Amino acid sequence: MSNGSEAEHRTALVFGGSRGIGAAAASRLATDGFSIALTYVSRPDKAAEVVSTIEAAGGSALSIKADSADPAAIKAAATQAAEVLGKIDVVVVNAGIIRIAPVDAFTLEDLDQMLAVNVRGVFLAIQAAVRHMPDGGRVITIGSNTAVRTGTPGASVYAMTKAAVASMVKGIALDLAPRGITVNNIQPGPTETDMTAGMIERLREMIPLRRVGQPSEIGALISYLASDQAGYMTGASLTIDGGFVL
Numbered sequence: 001m002s003n004g005s006e007a008e009h010r011t012a013l014v015f016g017g018s019r020g021i022g023a024a025a026a027s028r029l030a031t032d033g034f035s036i037a038l039t040y041v042s043r044p045d046k047a048a049e050v051v052s053t054i055e056a057a058g059g060s061a062l063s064i065k066a067d068s069a070d071p072a073a074i075k076a077a078a079t080q081a082a083e084v085l086g087k088i089d090v091v092v093v094n095a096g097i098i099r100i101a102p103v104d105a106f107t108l109e110d111l112d113q114m115l116a117v118n119v120r121g122v123f124l125a126i127q128a129a130v131r132h133m134p135d136g137g138r139v140i141t142i143g144s145n146t147a148v149r150t151g152t153p154g155a156s157v158y159a160m161t162k163a164a165v166a167s168m169v170k171g172i173a174l175d176l177a178p179r180g181i182t183v184n185n186i187q188p189g190p191t192e193t194d195m196t197a198g199m200i201e202r203l204r205e206m207i208p209l210r211r212v213g214q215p216s217e218i219g220a221l222i223s224y225l226a227s228d229q230a231g232y233m234t235g236a237s238l239t240i241d242g243g244f245v246l
């Protein structure tokens, strides 16, 4: 962190840290020396697995059940993380969902759920975390390259939610700049996780580098944004997608 010595104990809260990109974020930040809190909603087994892996490697982690569609749960998770860890130096807001359907078939229920988790949940997670964040902290969101190029039919709502994240990051970066807190957004392209299960081969064909990304590659960018070296970057949306949007 830009505000402390390397020897200082650093902490990170990952919203949606039980699987995929969020699990990679938690593991990578633990390897970097952060104590970790992570949230999950449906897979306590996977959350426990991430915690065990971190602990087995000599790190420290706790998991918290918190639905990112529930404002009270988000706030309580940040409070619990801050109580246990002492503070939140870095927050990674990764929890996100996808529902695919063309505009004439998209249900109101799915629309509301997407907005609740992918947009309102992101804003509220940042709001809750920065109340426990020292000056010089880091906010990192996981958007999507669909904010730049939707790419396939049926993804209008998903792309809309991720464009909202890219947009909110700029405004929040301005809000938090006086505290030296940086706010940046990572926009992955197709990455091999449960979210893309069964789609990998089709997606691979659409990517100039002819492969999908690995969660660890997104974890490496998260590691950089969380580091002292990234202190001059804020309000940015960084696309990491094998050239898909080009």
Ligand SMILES: NC(=O)c1ccc[n+]([C@@H]2O[C@H](COP(=O)([O-])OP(=O)(O)OC[C@H]3O[C@@H](n4cnc5c(N)ncnc54)[C@H](OP(=O)(O)O)[C@@H]3O)[C@@H](O)[C@H]2O)c1
Pocket (backbone or CB within 6 Å): 015, 016, 017, 018, 019, 020, 021, 022, 023, 039, 040, 041, 042, 043, 044, 046, 066, 067, 068, 069, 094, 095, 096, 097, 098, 117, 142, 143, 144, 145, 187, 188, 189, 190, 191, 192, 193, 194, 195, 196
């Ligand atoms: N994979 C891709 O190709 C790709 C590309 C661009 C952007 N992204 C974005 O990257 C993020 C992670 O995607 P992923 O592929 O790793 O997804 P994933 O494999 O489906 O994992 C989703 C993670 O988010 C958590 N989560 C989902 N809904 C939640 C909720 N309501 N409250 C709290 N946690 C919740 C899940 O918790 P449980 O385990 O408890 O369910 C899980 O830890 C998402 O924001 C996604 O939109 C993914």
